Amino acid sequence: MIKSKTIYKLQDINLWYHDFQALKNVSMDIEEKKITAFIGPSGCGKSTLIKTLNRMNDLIEGCKVTGTIQLDGIDIYGDIDVNLLRKKVGMVFQKPNPFPMSVYDNIAFGPRTHGIKRRIELDEIVEKALRGAAIWEEVKDRLHKSALGLSGGQQQRLCIARALAVSPDVLLMDEPTSALDPISTGKIEDLMSELKEEYTVIIVTHNMQQATRISDKTAFFLLGEMIEFGDTEQIFSMPKEKTTENYISGRFG
Amino acid sequence: MIQKKKEQIMQVIFQIAALASILAVALICLFLFAQGIPAIARIGLFDFLGGKLWRPTVAEPLFGILPMILGSIYITGGAIILGVPIGIFVAVFMARMCPKPIYRFLKPAINLMAGIPSVIYGFFGMMVLVPLIFELFGKRFDMMSGDSMLAASILLGIMILPTVISIAETNIRAVPQELYEGAIALGASHERAVFKVILPAAKSGVMAAIVLGVGRAIGETMAVKMVAGNQTMLRLPYEYFKGVRTLTTNIIVEMGYVERDSLHFGALIATGVVLFVFILIINLLFSIINQDKKSGGSK
Numbered sequence: 001m002i003k004s005k006t007i008y009k010l011q012d013i014n015l016w017y018h019d020f021q022a023l024k025n026v027s028m029d030i031e032e033k034k035i036t037a038f039i040g041p042s043g044c045g046k047s048t049l050i051k052t053l054n055r056m057n058d059l060i061e062g063c064k065v066t067g068t069i070q071l072d073g074i075d076i077y078g079d080i081d082v083n084l085l086r087k088k089v090g091m092v093f094q095k096p097n098p099f100p101m102s103v104y105d106n107i108a109f110g111p112r113t114h115g116i117k118r119r120i121e122l123d124e125i126v127e128k129a130l131r132g133a134a135i136w137e138e139v140k141d142r143l144h145k146s147a148l149g150l151s152g153g154q155q156q157r158l159c160i161a162r163a164l165a166v167s168p169d170v171l172l173m174d175e176p177t178s179a180l181d182p183i184s185t186g187k188i189e190d191l192m193s194e195l196k197e198e199y200t201v202i203i204v205t206h207n208m209q210q211a212t213r214i215s216d217k218t219a220f221f222l223l224g225e226m227i228e229f230g231d232t233e234q235i236f237s238m239p240k241e242k243t244t245e246n247y248i249s250g251r252f253g
Numbered sequence: 254m255i256q257k258k259k260e261q262i263m264q265v266i267f268q269i270a271a272l273a274s275i276l277a278v279a280l281i282c283l284f285l286f287a288q289g290i291p292a293i294a295r296i297g298l299f300d301f302l303g304g305k306l307w308r309p310t311v312a313e314p315l316f317g318i319l320p321m322i323l324g325s326i327y328i329t330g331g332a333i334i335l336g337v338p339i340g341i342f343v344a345v346f347m348a349r350m351c352p353k354p355i356y357r358f359l360k361p362a363i364n365l366m367a368g369i370p371s372v373i374y375g376f377f378g379m380m381v382l383v384p385l386i387f388e389l390f391g392k393r394f395d396m397m398s399g400d401s402m403l404a405a406s407i408l409l410g411i412m413i414l415p416t417v418i419s420i421a422e423t424n425i426r427a428v429p430q431e432l433y434e435g436a437i438a439l440g441a442s443h444e445r446a447v448f449k450v451i452l453p454a455a456k457s458g459v460m461a462a463i464v465l466g467v468g469r470a471i472g473e474t475m476a477v478k479m480v481a482g483n484q485t486m487l488r489l490p491y492e493y494f495k496g497v498r499t500l501t502t503n504i505i506v507e508m509g510y511v512e513r514d515s516l517h518f519g520a521l522i523a524t525g526v527v528l529f530v531f532i533l534i535i536n537l538l539f540s541i542i543n544q545d546k547k548s549g550g551s552k
């Protein structure tokens with residue numbers, strides 16, 4: 001087996017919200033063009049950890065991080081342009097959050113932010129992003145209508161397309177299907193398997209079946225600590241830690 | 254059983270309260286139209302609304318209120334041009350950019366602004382704005398005094414600020430944080446996220462703020478009377494350094510000496526009817542905007 005390249009290198013990450021320590025000594029290497037799933041019960045720190053990867057935690061008051069996170073060898077908490085980091089690392093949220101504007105303008109927002117103004121270029125990016133998120137066929141005739149008229153599942157794929165439009169390397173997904181019905185969830189899971197051809201996908205999920213279905217690697221968190229991290233198959237069939245086994249067999253959580 | 258009785262009694266009380274306010278509005282309408290419409294009929298609708306001269310006390314009186322209609326529109330327009338951009342910027346600042354210690358000071362200050370009686374604003378206009386305008390522009394524009402459309406517009410521009418700010422701020426704050434995060438996650442700066450996503454998302458609420466500001470400006474009487482110059486001449490939009498009379502000041506200036514139940518009296522009430530119709534149109538606009546908001550604001 002070919003060893004794949006590490007894209008994120010996390011070392012001794014500790015994170016506090018004021019006095020509350022939400023992450024304790026997390027160290028891990030995340031591989032490129034794989035799907036890595038973070039699982040664990042509510043409040044275990046998995047959503048907090050994913051937010052540190054594009055520094056969305058900067059928005060939270062009283063949040064303090066120690067340790068280093070390297071993306072392609074560069075410390076993202078060092079002297080970098082955060083906006084460029086977020087261009088490189090896209091994010092999809094738990095609740096679909098399309099902007100109250102047209103489908104087209106939603107997708108074009110990111111590229112415009114980063115200085116692309118020419119109409120032809122934008123048209124191309126918009127189509128490519130929408131195709132990439134498997135929603136082009138459904139919206140191509142209503143590009144200039146409000147994105148709020150789409151169904152929840154369509155809105156979430158639109159948000160994925162919006163993230164793809166700035167051509168990121170990494171896609172962070174924070175429970176992207178928890179607000180969706182099973183059919184929409186299925187579509188997004190299929191989409192994720194396609195996305196890993198081109199992107200590194202990191203997903204937080206509550207749904208353990210989802211983790212087994214789509215991810216290559218799984219990390220299990222409990223009370224701010226990473227208990228176990230390995231190949232998804234191994235984690236779910238032969239967990240090394242007792243607590244992991246208890247969690248995946250449904251004894252708590 | 255007792256619980257049910259209680260509920261019934263409360264319901265009756267609420268209904269009476271609701272009826273009382275509806276009744277008040279209905280009575281005002283009735284009074285205005287009953288007295289105003291016959292006067293308009295006697296003067297002639299066209300001569301009344303389109304008449305360029307207001308000569309109520311000569312032997313052959315003329316009751317043309319076009320100068321006042323235009324005066325109200327000019328002054329309100331000027332107030333909107335000055336007050337709305339400032340108001341929206343302040344609202345954005347308060348909702349999305351303001352450090353907490355400043356907010357704790359700014360918010361009560363804006364609330365206080367809303368509570369200052371308009372006669373006090375009028376004083377400020379008389380003592381500060383009018384002399385200042387005279388000093389700055391008096392010679393160049395051959396002004397008799399600083400009383401002018403400009404003075405009234407600036408003063409009203411200040412007076413509508415608290416209305417515009419508080420409504421716009423509430424609506425900007427109501428935009429879900431997820432939209433802001435969505436924009437930030439795409440690499441947008443804070444300013445870009447606020448001005449390109451948050452503010453457009455609050456568009457209908459901001460429009461409502463503007464419409465209510467217009468309503469406040471067009472209905473203002475006392476402060477306008479103190480600084481607008483009270484001249485009944487027909488003005489053109491560029492005559493910003495000359496005085497005007499507005500619909501509201503027309504009523505208040507002459508109500509004091511008018512002979513009851515004369516045509517002059519009727520014409521003043523009819524002026525009120527015109528003002529009332531303006532306000533109705535503004536309220537209609539407001540509810541259309543609000544409806545648009547409920548349907549998601551999508552086009």
